[in-house]
Amino acid sequence: MISITKSILILSLVSYVTAILNDHHTYGTLEYNEYDRPEPIDLDILDMIDKMTVEEKIGQMTQINQDLVLNADGRLNRTAVEYYAKNYYVGSYLNQLARNGDNYDSADYAKIIEEIQEITLSVNSTFKIPIIYGLDHIHGAHYVANTTIFPHGINIAASFNPELAYESASITARDTRAAGVQWTFAPVLDIPVSKQWPRVYENYGEDPHLSSILGAAAIRGYQGKYKSDRTKVAACMKHFIAYGAPWSGQDRDSTVVSDRTVNDYFVPGFQAAIDAGVATAMESYIDVNGEPVVSSNKYLQKLLREKMKFEGMLVTDWKEIENLHTTHRVAATHKEAVRMAIADTSIDMSMVPQDVIFFDSMMELVKDGRITMDRIDESVARLLQLKKDVGLLETDGWKANRDLQKLTGNADDVEVALNAARESLTLLKNENNALPLSKDVKKILVIGPTGNNFGHLSGGWTIDWQGPTDDHWHGKVNDSQFYEKGISVIKGMQSSAPDGVQVEYMNGFDINGVNDNMDEVIELSKDFDAVVVCIGEHVYSELPGNIHDIRLPQGQVDQVAKLSKSTDIPLITVLLEGRPRVMDTIQEDSDAILLAYLPGPWGGKAIAEVLFGQVNPSGKLPYTYPKYSGDVNLNYWRPVSDVWDPLYEFGHGLSYSKFEYNNITYLGQENQEPMQSLVVGEPEKEIVVQVTNNSPVDGKETVLMYVKQPFRRVTPPAKLLKGFKKVFIPAGETKEVVFTVNAELFQYTGVDDIASDTIDNGPVKVLIGEQEFDFNIVN
Structure with missing residues (x-):
């Protein structure tokens, strides 16, 4: 059998994840325990490994970028594919295939990838092993033309609706599989501590519980019964670990953070993903306290494998092993970088990605006896097991399902995307009931750079890595298919406007605020009853978004x-942005935001429907919205002693309904003396709160349950989310919302940074709305 090194654990983690998953245990038609997950290596895979050459094994650990086998015109270079298959036995490719403004639909993708497969399989080797192809499909199959593109992760977080995470991931999996791709690098489970970080929008917000629930739901959507269901793909939790807290706020800069913070805030989302059965994982670009994650035995062996029990396949991020030499500067040579990353950790595949230096260094290290065959076999076993699980080792299992290609972009999928957008929109301010727009408003002027542009609605990782807008600095991509499938803010306003309401658009200024025709806009605005200003950020992803x-x-x-x-007319501001940008005087100048x-x-x-009152906004902030530009690391779970002055708190979000919370009870009793006890080790018990819609408008309310410990051995957070439920409450009605509580909700990592089960x-206190219930912990 394959041996996996065991060593003394030096880290620990919050252990409430199982209870989290059980609280939201069904999505689609499967029960929680019916979803597939990585399991011990099959005997036939072990038998294959015994017969493979060392070159074939190292080839399976090698992932290269598609540009090594694509010509400048986008055509496949068959000679190059054969070269890499014959000489390096390359086991994986990645990245977008479109070139020179061409748009490739699922049939186009499948044709190219199947050609790569056919050439690879024709090369003489011990076993004809197909490649596995990976794409960063993080909000729909957005690299494939004519598929449905969904809101980004931050919107799903703002919806507080796990069903939307599940449904959007399910559709993404099917559309990805239709393109001949079996693997998506999603979901993104970093906790974006820094609001300056350009990857905030890819994530599910700053709270570990929210990220855990939504990440697990997405994984079940991507994977389902992926070992037999060929509409599913392997998911990839990323980026392990602590990527979202760069000390400078810049992408890929160092993270300086305590082990306690890693354990209590960064680990839970990944643990939930592992418990949900995630098939693969990707490590992060960064170093933590000076230790690059890609070479860290502490994080990638002791924590990920031994403590958290991850059994799936682990891939590096882009060029990360080489970065040990060129960027992190902890390895004097590339060869030493490879030794550190493979011998010291549990990495299985190197996203090389632009050469074959990893293969060459690995061969030398094996000959030198510095990397053992047992260590290589360990990784190749996980790689081949993954390929078997997604069907690649079956007869013609690498061929795309043409029937799935007929389903891309259908009306039901679009409705899911619309619903996700509708439920995420967050009303931050609504002074004097400026929204919804009143029936007296007959002429509306829409202005601003994001009001007539699909790219600003969708952001990066859309058609192109840097997004589909005219203003990004990598040049215009051909996004004609993208612009034909969507509705801009102005088009949405015009199509949703009630009879007799006139909506016009003028640009006014560009995305940098440079005056275009604002004098004319201001003069014309005197003839309108309301103005909608659409502003926000330029489009970006990763480093270019710094x-x-x-x-x-x-x-x-x-x-x-x-x-x-x-x-003097109402001024409504619509913000389209991937991270919370400080508003300055826009907050005071806007009647509604x-x-x-x-x-x-x-x-x-969706924006138009909310403005006109056809949809009641129900989104809640999934992060803290800072008031000042210096507060880039402001999170609601900060230590209770820290300075706290945000513009809007995590969980803030207004509605056209008025919700009131009453009568919080535990075991049928209201809050009273003596306090109820929560005994460590005892089963969960129910706490109930009544929520009433005291308005004439039906609405959805996200009920948030926080816990708070006024005093403990380590300075406590001000409060911490431990439960949420989104409920529809008709006008005038009351709903009972039930949560479960136990003493383990108050676990944390103790003073020695080892005991994560400290209570x-x-x-x-348990806090729900303005209601609270007092308990006493008994250990």
């Missing part, structure tokens, strides 16, 4: 101020 100031461009702030001072995040190409319709005796 900024040094989280304030919105000053030009945008100035233009909104100028408009506000020049007119609607945060749309990055709702996808159909987001314009201190003493008084604690």
Whole structure:
């Protein structure tokens, strides 16, 4: 059997994840325990490994970028594919196939990938092993033309609806599989501590519980019964670990963080993913406290494999092993970088990705006796087991299902994307009931750079790595198919407007706030009853999205101020942004503010429906919205002693309904003395709160349950989310919302940074709305 090194554990983790998963245990038609997950290696895989050459094994551990086998015109270079298969036995390819503005639909993708497969399988080797192809499909199969693109992860987080995470992932899996791709690098489970970080929008927000629930739901959507269901793909939890807290706020910079913070805030989402059966994982670009994750035995062996019990396949991020030499500067040579990453950790596949230096270094290290065959066999076993599980080792299992290609972009999928956008939109401010727009409003002026542009609705990782807008600096991509499938804000307003309501658009200023025709806009605005200003960020992803100031461009702030001072009509601001940009005077100058995040190409319709009152907003902030540009690391779970002055708190979000919370009870009793006890080790018990819709408007309310421990051995957070439920409450009606509580909700990593199951005796509180219930922990 394959041996996996065991060593003394030096880290620990919060152990409430199983209870989290059981609280939301069904999605689709499967029960929680029916979803497939990685299991011990099959005997036939072990038999294959015994017969393979060392070159074939190392080839399976090698992943290269498609540009090594694509010509400049986008045609496949068959000679190159044969070269890499014959000489390096390459086991995996990745990345977008479209070139020179061409758009490739699922049939186009399948044709190219199947050609790669056929050439690879024709090469003489011990076994004809297909390659596995991977794509960053993080909000739909967005690299494949004519598929449905969904809101980004931050929108799913704002919806607080696990069903939407599940449904969007299920559709993404099917559309990805239709393209001949079996693996998606999603979901993204970093906790974006830094609000300056350009990858905030890919994630499920700053809270570990919320990220855990939504990540697990997405994994079940991507994978389902992936070992037999060929509409499913292997999911990949990323980026392990602590990637979202760069000390500078810049992408890929160092993270400086305590082990306690890693354990209590970064680990839970990944543990939930493992418990949900995630098939693969990707490590992160960064170093943590000076230790690069890609070479860390502490994080990738002791924590991930031994403590968290991850049995799936682990891949590096882009070029990360080489980065040990070129960027992290902890290895004097590339060869030493490979030794550190493979011998010291449990990495299975190197995303090399632009050469074959990994293969060459591995061969030398094996000959030198510095990497053992047992260590290589361990990784190859996991790689081949993954390929078997997704069907690649079956007869013609590498061929795309043409029937799935007929389903891409259907009306039901679009409705899921629309619903995700609708439920995510977050009403931050609504002074004097400026929204919904009243029946007296007959003429509406829409202005601003994000009001007539699909790219600003969708952000990065859409058609192109850097997104599909005219203003990004990598040049215009051919996104004609993208622009034909969606609804901009202005088109949404015009198509959703009630009879007799006129909606017009003028640009006013560009994304940097540079004046275009604002003088004309201000003059014309006097003839309108309301103005909707659509602002936000340029489109970006990863490093190109780095900024040094989280304030919105000053030009945008100035233009909104100028408009506000020049007119008395209601001014509605719509924010389209991937991270919370400090608003400055926009907060005061706007009568209402609607945060749309990055709702996808159909987001314009959802925004219009909310503005006109056809949809009641129900989104809640999945992160803390800072008031000041210096507060880039402001999170609601900060230590209770820290300074706290945000613009809007995590969980904030207004509605057109008025919800009231009453009568919180535990075991049928209201809060009373003596306090109820929560005994460590005892089963969960129910706590119930009544929520009433005291308004004439039906609405959805996300009920949040926090816990708070006023005093403990380690400075406690102000509060911590431990449960949420989104409920529909008709006008005038009351719903009972039930949560479960036990003493383990108050676990944390103790003073020695080892005991993650520390629970201190003493008084604690459960907070729901303005209601609270007092307990006493008994150990």
